[in-house]
Amino acid sequence: MSLFEAAGLEKAAPRPLADALRPQSLDEIVGQPHLLGPDGRLTRILRGEEIGSLVFWGPPGTGKTTLARLMAARVKLEFVQVSAIFTGVADLKKVFERARHSRAVGRGTLLFVDEIHRFNRAQQDAFLPVMEDGTITLIGATTENPSFELNAALMSRAQVLTFRALEADALGTLLTRAEGERGPLPLSDEARDSLIRMADGDGRAILTLAEEVYRVAAPEERLSADDLQGLLQKRAPVHDKDRDGHYNLISALHKSVRGSDPDAALYYLCRMLEGGEDPLYLARRLARMATEDIGLADPHALTLAMAAKDNYDFLGSPEGELALGELTIYLALAPKSNAAYTAYKAARRFVKEAPSMPPPAHILPAPTKFMREEGYGAGYEYDHDSPEALSGQRYFPDGLDDQVFYEPTARGIEDSFKERLRETRAKRAQRAGASAQTKANGE
Secondary structure, three states: OOHHHHOOOOOOOOOOHHHHOOOOOHHHOOOOHHHHOOOOHHHHHOOOOOOOOEEEEOOOOOOHHHHHHHHHHHOOOEEEEEEOOOOOHHHHHHHHHHHHHHHHOOOOEEEEEEOHHHOOHHHHHOHHHHHHOOOOEEEEEEOOOHHHHOOHHHHOOOEEEEOOOOOHHHHHHHHHHHHHHHOOOOEOHHHHHHHHHHHOOOHHHHHHHHHHHHHHOOOOOOEOHHHHHHHOOOOOOOOOOOOHHHHHHHHHHHHHHHOOOHHHHHHHHHHHHHOOOOHHHHHHHHHHHHHHHHHHHOOHHHHHHHHHHHHHHHHOOOOOHHHHHHHHHHHHHOOOOOHHHHHHHHHHHHHHHOOOOOOOHHHOOOOOHHHHHOOOOOOOOOHHHOHHHOOOOOOOOOOOOOOOOOOOOOOOOHHHHHHHHHHHHHHHHHHHHHHHHHHHHHO
16 A cells, blocks of 8 residues: 555646656757757857847747746746737736836746737737837747748847757657656667657657557557557647648648659658648649649640549549649659740730730631621631641731740750741741831832
């Protein structure tokens, strides 16, 4: 019988590992060497006796809250923590008033705002006067790109420090500390590596996963990687479909396809699928890549993109996702050309800037006698009746110089267009020259 039982008391539940192992000094923080190394930005900031307002930007579980707490202790500021999820302007005003009273008796306040990006613009503006007059030193934590989520006035009053996902060595250190608290983890080396990968760079997650292993595994067991996968529900990869990570991953997929790297492209495609991205959204983006980056170097790419979308519509998940994988590989290895994309943008830009002029009369329809009398359709030559089906007529409006928008590359099928385009432009130039000579002779 334990002392707790003998005294009629219940044994206290063990503290969660993430709380029990929370660093008590800056030296205990793992990761972030670019901030806390000998020449790190925070190391330099903390050499003084004061700190300015900061924004901590980075993924979850990288030490933002803990570091803010330890910084407050280092510079002897009262640490006050709020969450933007549960805090409104009225609550902030109370915090500011308490900070003013503390300041009046010579004690400063470090206000740590978690999820600061969830405050709207008006709420963010509430911080500005108390930051300026020194009532508070603000540290805001966000997982979203502050240049998109925080207003310019707030950004101009705070330095942004970027936190990085923890690397495998740092996560391994946390596991070692967990074992010092609870005893050896019953894992093979392969299973240990798998556990680290599951954490996906999140220090809090690795400790939570370790806690689950302690809870479900018998002490005498030695779990393999497959055993571990069976015992733990694998953590979903970090991917927020409405936030910064979404745009980072789709950009990485697009650029990997454009750069002809099928392996990297598949990696990013699968990360988004595993993160819960809508496969039809990915099908639309892949179709865009087929037109923007492959273009007329391989016109078949767009046909395959639409076929992959139809295949997914027909089969659904997960079988239909294979077609998206095949399409991704095809697009990455297809010859590349953005000539059509560039031509289209140039034509759109020109149309916006140039005056709206009617097409030349000879290519206008003339279904009525009046229109024929007005010259509609007069002199039109049916190209199929010309040698090589090329009359060389002019099609731009009268009074508007011919424009060159499309310049094909020498890659893929588009290479064959170069000669055809040279022929068509030469024929029109020849005909235009003859017409100008005839007109000059007539004058």
